[in-house]
Amino acid sequence: MTLLDPYTYVTLSLGSTRTPRLGVSFHTGEVDVRARVIDGHCPYLAFSTSEANVSISTTGGGSVTDPDLTLARAIFNAAARYLADCERLHTEQPATGKATDQTAA
Numbered sequence: 001m002t003l004l005d006p007y008t009y010v011t012l013s014l015g016s017t018r019t020p021r022l023g024v025s026f027h028t029g030e031v032d033v034r035a036r037v038i039d040g041h042c043p044y045l046a047f048s049t050s051e052a053n054v055s056i057s058t059t060g061g062g063s064v065t066d067p068d069l070t071l072a073r074a075i076f077n078a079a080a081r082y083l084a085d086c087e088r089l090h091t092e093q094p095a096t097g098k099a100t101d102q103t104a105a
Contacts, residue, residue: 004027006027006028006029006030007027007028007051008024008025008026008027008028008049008050008051008052009023009024009025009027010022010023010024010025010051010052011023024052024054026047026049026052028049030049030050031047031048031049032046032047032048032049033045033046033047033048034046034048038057041063041064042057042058042061042062043057043058043064043068043072044056044057045057045075056071056075
């Protein structure tokens, strides 16, 4: 298996008959994740690296709606699954000579 240096990958696809599509992939431990409330009413979740920023907020940046709650729950559940998978895979790796250890070269 070939290991890549940590990176952030950003793509923008434009087509004449389709809505533009933006893709952002973080493949680095250098991601800053933060959540806050803006102006006392607008929840905000952000993922940032030196190469890209991605933020998620309420519909239209306004009041919290039922679809906003549904999205927030989906993000929470996906993050919990991601954490569980990372913990499981980390535990299953050999104690030394880890193939995915970026510091060992």
